[in-house]
Amino acid sequence: MRQRLEPNRREFLKKCAAGAMLAGGTHGLPAFFSAREKTRVVNAHDPLLRGAGSSLDSGRLLKMLDRSVQALYATDSPLEAWKKVARPGEVVGLKVNGLAGRGISTSVLLVEVVCARLQDAGIPQKDIVIWDRLNADLESAGFRNATRQDHMRCFGNDTLGYEEDLATYGSVGSCLAKTLTQVCDAVINLPVLKDHGIAGVTMALKNLFGAIHNPNKYHLNVGDPYVADVNMLPPIRQKVRLHICDATTAQYEGGPSYMPQWTWRYNGLLMSRDPVALDYTGWQILEQERAEKGMKSLRALGRAPDYIATAADPNHRLGTNDPSQIEQVEV
């Protein structure tokens, strides 16, 4: 896998397919609604991400993150890109996934380098909130809970609880986490690339189940259409600006729990502003790994994540799952 450091905009454009369009506006809904524009998914890799050992190299991870965000936003520098993600004065939530403990959760190191770049972009520590469903999940994934308002915060939904108003869309009715509705102005979604025994896969779309009070109700029918419907709830749709899927370690079977025998070191990140395109891309990566290991496809097992297609349908328009409309950029 080719490794490139600090690509500038010219190099990036050279690398991209001819005619590829730049990503959409600064904030708000992404530009993938335009039929003329492709949606971009950055697939970042660094085979030397762990050096000779098993631990991630923070320097290389930071560089991989920089390459990714620069490629996604087509900017001359990472800082320029991060300034498009959030503005000073906004509270930025980092929605991690800590359910499976340290083995296959959003890596603390990745969150640290994202926080570092946000601060470089003018977001003070006090305006950064790392959150997930439960304090216990965060702790088991290696995060330390913190609620002091003058520092970086880190807490589960069980700290602030859920709204009393029921938000509904399509088949779902849920109370949303106050962390999302009352604390965060913008959200960066940081899921993990992994298999899910009921929902097929869990990445960008499914990770937002961590923002509702009743996720256990929405795993029927392989999560379809529930996952798509949850992502339509206005605070989720309006506030989530970027998806960075932690693929440093990925799991192709046995999820969402950590099953070390089915994990592999992908040593990468997937980044997109389009959760549907990201999930579609990640799903194909998992299927490829399953095939290489001689395992049946998720479709053959009756747990293909069709909610990804539903999220792209005319009733949702959360992104695209059409490969011809997805511009995959490898960095």
Add this chain to the structure above:
Amino acid sequence: MSKTAHTRKGEASFSSDGPRREQEANDALPCDSVLASLSSLGASEHDRRTFLKLAGVPCLTACVGSCMAGWPSLALGAGSAPAEDSRFIVEAQFYEKLPYKKIRCKLCPRECVIDDRERGYCGVRENRGGSYYTLVHSRVCAAHIDPIEKKPLFHFFPGSLAFSVATAGCNVNCKFCQNWDISQSRPEQVRNAYLPPKDLANLAQQNRCPAIAYTYSEPIVFYEYMRDAAEAGHALGIKSVVVSGGFIQQDPLKKLCRDVDAIKVDLKAFSEKYYKEVVNGELKPVLEALVTMRKLGMWTELVYLVVPTLNDSDAEFRALAQWVKSNLGAEVPLHFSRFYPQYLLKNLPPTPLETLERAKAIADAEGLHYVYLGNTPGNAAENTYCPKCRRIVIERIGFAVKEMHLRKGKCEYCQQPIAGVWQ
């Protein structure tokens, strides 16, 4: 396309012309004044002693929670015990261990396969390291003293009170749920009190309730607590009644039937399509459960919530009545209940009275002996009529029994036996 709506947790969820104006609906949590009392108490940690003190003084407690219908309610404290309080966590009774620390729940027909540290559909049972636990044993989120008619059980000690309790959680997700704020929540998302079985039985006794009712949410999901409480109640001569959707597997049902005295089942429709689309469940296991209950001699009553356009056709009413008569018996009471828009079904009107009367006429014509209309205060179809002489044997006004003309379970006019549990 976008369908956003707002229903507030703990808010009166009936429309302005709903039954709470005059009387609470069947099996509804008592009205807002209860929640107001919770608010005043809720900010502080409410320990078990305080809870028992409040609950043990019926006169005072009744005043705190008195609602429009006049039935007392008991105050529960907010966060009276931490979420991880080990007192609530008891190993579940029906599950199967699978490889890789997964488990398969065998309590309800859904048979959730659950990973380590995950919960099933009900939200109140959790896999911890390959063993399965209920998180709601003795973890009560609602406790009220209701007339037994509110369950509704019309042929089981009429005119008596039921000490009614619930925990969080449910194994279905009905779009019309009137108690969704507890049934569709996890235990740590609602206010709870620690109320172990013996204390529950004592409270029922102190409050002169001949029965404990497991109700409001779905008692199947707090199965272990329900059975333990029923045993504690029986030790004091207190009956146990269950208000359930009947979505349970056969083995746990058979064991439950040994421990409780009556079951009211919400038969939500007579079509699999409705169960799939509106209930998120299945009809067939519910019908099988009903047959088993009757075979085991369990006193059983049925409620059918009539939802306009979704389960209100003549054909469905007829098929239902015929099935009840052939499989359960003509003497099983059937309550057609009025729907009011709420939760995820706010786009439909309340059930027209004519629809309910049509349903009753069809069921009567099919030969069922005891067909009632519910959530229609003052309607003559709230009374029990002798199937032989057609005179009123139990006259009701809302949930109150006005007159009884029964002698040892028989019509006092013609001596016709009236099916039920009377003494």
